[in-house]
Amino acid sequence: xxxxxxxxxxxxxxGECVEVCPVDCIFEGEDMYFIDPDLCIDCGACQAVCPVEAxxxxxxxxxxxxxxxxxxxxxxxxxx
Ligand code: SF4
Numbered sequence: 718x719x720x721x722x723x724x725x726x727x728x729x730x731x732g733e734c735v736e737v738c739p740v741d742c743i744f745e746g747e748d749m750y751f752i753d754p755d756l757c758i759d760c761g762a763c764q765a766v767c768p769v770e771a772x773x774x775x776x777x778x779x780x781x782x783x784x785x786x787x788x789x790x791x792x793x794x795x796x797x
Contacts, residue, residue: 718775719757720764721789722750723782725771734763734772744792751789 722734726749734750735743742756743763752763752772764772773779775786 719754719759720752720761720772721754721775721778721782721785722752723771723773723778723785725769726750726767729769729771731768733766733768737762737766744796746792751792753793754786754789755793 722743728748730745730748730750732745732750734752735741735745739760739762740756740758742753743750744753749771754775759774761774764774773782778786
């Protein structure tokens with residue numbers, strides 16, 4: 718399980734989350750940031766600082782935001 722960045726990040730990309738993540742697992746994509754689910758330690762620090770409330774724990778995602786789990790997987794697969 719990990720935290721997931723969702724639609725409010727699209728086109729916003731404030732990036733506060735990147736600065737507070739203790740394990741540096743948030744990476745910049747073309748239109749939004751992504752959390753690497755293999756590295757995230759579930760600390761919640763990113764969620765607390767996101768100015769657009771784009772970050773949710775995987776278990777708390779709204780059904781319409783579940784696609785962002787897959788979007789992150791595809792982003793990290795494309796980086797390999
Ligand atoms: Fe990083 Fe913690 Fe956010 Fe996971 S929950 S992405 S470890 S700040």
